[in-house]
Amino acid sequence: HPPNTWRLSWSLLPPPDSKHIKATLEDYDDKKKTREKQGMGEDTTTVKDESEVKVEEEGSDDQKTPQAKPAAPSMAVPSFSLDSSDAPTAPSFSLDAPKPETAPSVPAAEQGPMLPPPRISPKPQTAPSSRAPTAPSSLMPPPSFPAPNSAQRASQSSSLMPPPSRPTPRSSLGVPAIPSRQPPLSSAAQARAPPPRIDTPKSSGSKVKLAPGFSPLDWASLAASKNLANVSSFTRVTPSMLAEKNGRKGNDAWSVYNGKVYNITPYAPFHPGGKGELLRAAGKDGTKLFLEVHPWVNWEGMLNSCLVGVMVSESEDEGLDAMD
Ligand code: HEM
Structure with missing residues (x-):
């Protein structure tokens, strides 16, 4: 939970500028259409392409917030003030979902083959027609881990194999069973067989009840x-x-x-x-x-x-x- 001073600042901030976000998305779609017309290929929507598009947008959009340029090489930390007077220029703590341009900010080379495909369709409801080419990629299930062609899977294929079958335990106590040298008795023979003898002292009778007067x-x-x-x-x-x-x-x-x-x-x-x-x-x-x-x-x-x-x-x- 944020401290109470934060909560106060939140209440003073204006609502997030949805108009600005919408304009940005439309601009993004327009640029993409233009690229497709110029024969730049299908909308592969790779991470790298998104980064390029975003950098271009940032150059032409003065309304962009500092938090919207993580793809830029600059490491400058965006300023944030709790003062209510800066509220209009500091909508950085928007409650909206992250903007689409920020998602593919990590270069493809750094992501590695294990990460799921980036979700780059920000609001399909607002522009379903322009988002159509990217929908299949966003709806695809995440790749299996590790990737089928990865070196990890190749190495794990041996380590994940079931362990070699152990020899069946001979008995719960580990004592090898001694094979009987006699043929097994039939049930009738077992019934006729005398009960096992328990050796006891010859005179191991119990005390008798003595007659009265013979204690x-x-x-x-x-x-x-x-x-x-x-x-x-x-x-x-x-x-x-x-x-x-x-x-x-x-x-x-x-x-x-x-x-x-x-x-x-x-x-x-x-x-x-x-x-x-x-x-x-x-x-x-x-x-x-x-x-x-x-x-x-x-x-x-x-x-x-x-x-x-x-x-x-x-x-x-x-x-x-x-x-x-
Ligand atoms: C003259 C000689 C004997 C005397 C004085 C004698 C005396 C006794 C006494 C005092 C007990 C009770 C023992 C106790 O409660 O701990 C007893 C029990 C017994 N005696 Fe003797 N006994 C004699 C000879 C024998 C002989 C020759 C036998 C057997 C061949 C015998 C068999 C037994 C048995 C079976 C009990 C019962 C033991 C029990 O309940 O645990 N006794 N005898």
């Missing part, structure tokens, strides 16, 4: 109250003895943990993993199973009242018996 706290209370080993004295247990105490046929179930033999029968209904899981180690050394499932459990503290004795070999037991 860990109940066990702690019971174990602290009395001895639950169900033996008369600390016993040396041989493998054969242990095998008999498997919890079947009314026998207690004994298990060995770290060389110590425990009667696990009283604990079975309290075992959070279930009676069946606990009894898998009945009549055996259950240390390995135990550590696979819950190595954090302190069995010594929990089963202290269930301690039967220690494991001994058969020969050891015989020797000790002889000593007794």
Whole structure:
């Protein structure tokens, strides 16, 4: 937006002199007709011709404004005053469209081949007959960029070519697909095939719902109250003895943990993993199973009242018996 002082000057300026512009256009058309009659060829309306015409006009037209001679080699800057007294002689800020003579002010040699054709028909409505020869050029679409015969297009033809086709990606992760060595299974065979196995610890059952009165706290209370080993004295247990105490046929179930033999029968209904899981180690050394499932459990503290004795070999037991 112009400063406010400009706006004030604008309001003081007289309206643009349309009469002057019209006279200039008519003069321009007359001169062009004359040139055509003199055999100067068709109205090619090149930029150069327009410049020549304009220079001629400027020489004969004293009413021309300073802004109307950009084609002249002079680089003098037109004066402009905001003073209202200069208004009649300074209509340089006309709101009209640029005059036709000013458009082709750039020499053709400087325009280069890339610029669109200059629009030099100023007001076709006012003089349609004289403008007719130039109409096709003004209505022509702008040339394609770059020009078909330009060196730029010649060089771009290679750079604008689509990139060479890349090898098809093997997979999204870039890992080559491993071809299957087996023939593909039919849908029926797939249905019959067993589901994929997921290896889990052998005794990875979940906790069972314990019966009322068989909570860990109940066990702690019971174990602290009395001895639950169900033996008369600390016993040396041989493998054969242990095998008999498997919890079947009314026998207690004994298990060995770290060389110590425990009667696990009283604990079975309290075992959070279930009676069946606990009894898998009945009549055996259950240390390995135990550590696979819950190595954090302190069995010594929990089963202290269930301690039967220690494991001994058969020969050891015989020797000790002889000593007794
Ligand atoms: C006398 C020896 C054993 C004692 C004192 C004992 C004690 C326990 C205790 C306290 C838990 C609860 C663990 C927790 O909540 O973190 C438990 C869970 C369990 N126990 Fe035992 N256990 C014994 C032997 C066994 C044996 C020999 C097996 C299997 C062969 C077994 C299998 C399980 C299973 C599967 C669970 C459930 C684990 C879970 O829910 O994550 N236990 N046991």
